Amino acid sequence: DIVMTQTPLSSPVTLGQPASISCRSSQSLVHSDGNTYLSWLQQRPGQPPRLLIYKISNRFSGVPDRFSGSGAGTDFTLKISRVEAEDVGVYYCMQATQFPWTFGQGTKVEIK
Amino acid sequence: QITLKESGPTPVKPTQTLTLTCTFSGFSLSTYGVGVGWIRQPPGKALEWLALTYWNGDKRYSPSLTSRLTITTDTSKNQVVLTMTNMDPVDTATYYCAHRLSTWNSFDYWGQGTLVAVSS
Numbered sequence: 001d002i003v004m005t006q007t008p009l010s011s012p013v014t015l016g017q018p019a020s021i022s023c024r025s026s027q028s029l030v031h032s033d034g035n036t037y038l039s040w041l042q043q044r045p046g047q048p049p050r051l052l053i054y055k056i057s058n059r060f061s062g063v064p065d066r067f068s069g070s071g072a073g074t075d076f077t078l079k080i081s082r083v084e085a086e087d088v089g090v091y092y093c094m095q096a097t098q099f100p101w102t103f104g105q106g107t108k109v110e111i112k
Numbered sequence: 113q114i115t116l117k118e119s120g121p122t123p124v125k126p127t128q129t130l131t132l133t134c135t136f137s138g139f140s141l142s143t144y145g146v147g148v149g150w151i152r153q154p155p156g157k158a159l160e161w162l163a164l165t166y167w168n169g170d171k172r173y174s175p176s177l178t179s180r181l182t183i184t185t186d187t188s189k190n191q192v193v194l195t196m197t198n199m200d201p202v203d204t205a206t207y208y209c210a211h212r213l214s215t216w217n218s219f220d221y222w223g224q225g226t227l228v229a230v231s232s
Contacts, residue, residue: 001175039218041159048208048225049151049159054216092159096217100174101149101161 002027002095006104012112019080021107023093028073030097037096040069040078043106044089052091053078085111114138116148116209116223123229124199130228134192134209141187143167145214148192150183152205153225160205164212165192201230 003026013019021040029036040053051060053069056076066081080087088111093104120132132150139146149164163183164172173181182195192209206227210219 035217037217039216041219048222049210049219050222051216051218051220054218054220058216060216060220094159094161094218099172100176101164103159103161106158 001100002029002098002102004093004095004102004104006091006093006107008107009105010108010110012110013080013083014112015085016082019083019087019109021078021091021093021109023071023076023078023104025074025076025095027098029076029095030073035097036072038069038071038076039094039096040067041092041094042087042089043092044086047089049092080109083109083111114211114221116211116221118207118209118223118226120207120226120228122227123231126200126230126232128199130194130196130199130203132194132196132207132209132226132228134194134223136190136192136209136211139211141165141167141185141190141192147212147214148185149210149212149219150192150194151208151210151219152203153208154202154205157205162207163194199230204228204230 005024007022041049043049057069090106116136146167150162165183180197184193206225208225209223211221
């Protein structure tokens with residue numbers, strides 16, 4: 001199985017300041033079709049997960065542009081340019097390049 | 113508008129078989145590229161992918177649970193059913209079903225989840 005490791009596990013952030021989450025995979029996530037199926041999901045308290053970013057850097061429909069994704073191969077990053085109160089929650093990276101699909105442990109973003 | 117909703121029994125007794133139903137609307141599981149998956153989340157813990165069924169009938173399972181899982185589809189009812197045998201208290205979790213599209217090969221729409229408690 002591909003192991004997804006996120007850092008940090010907790011990120012206290014001041015409103016209006018940036019936040020960054022790292023995700024590292026135990027193997028390259030480049031698929032044989034040339035795509036890299038790395039997604040980021042947000043889970044607000046008491047809510048199901050929500051897709052933010054797919055294929056490393058593509059924002060899903062309705063996702064604010066303060067969210068951005070980057071990376072390649074085995075190292076990926078989610079950035080929030082200016083954290084807002086509604087961004088509080090747990091963020092997961094997920095790989096869908098190889099079965100079984102696997103998630104990171106989650107990073108909790110909270111307001112200082 | 114795509115929606116999904118999970119339903120199933122709770123609590124479940126140890127050794128029993130769990131049957132969860134995902135009822136969806138806004139898409140067809142016969143459409144090219146579409147899939148429906150199951151994911152679970154123990155209380156306070158991370159997400160775990162369980163199974164996925166595709167528009168073409170292909171099915172995939174988590175290797176650690178494959179002997180206990182079966183995913184079936186009823187396209188006429190717009191439902192996907194997940195059965196999990198030999199339930200144990202460690203299987204206590206919120207179980208989600210979610211829509212997948214080949215364009216992004218990720219879960220873009222999720223149900224609200226159903227909490228399944230396993231207890232004698």
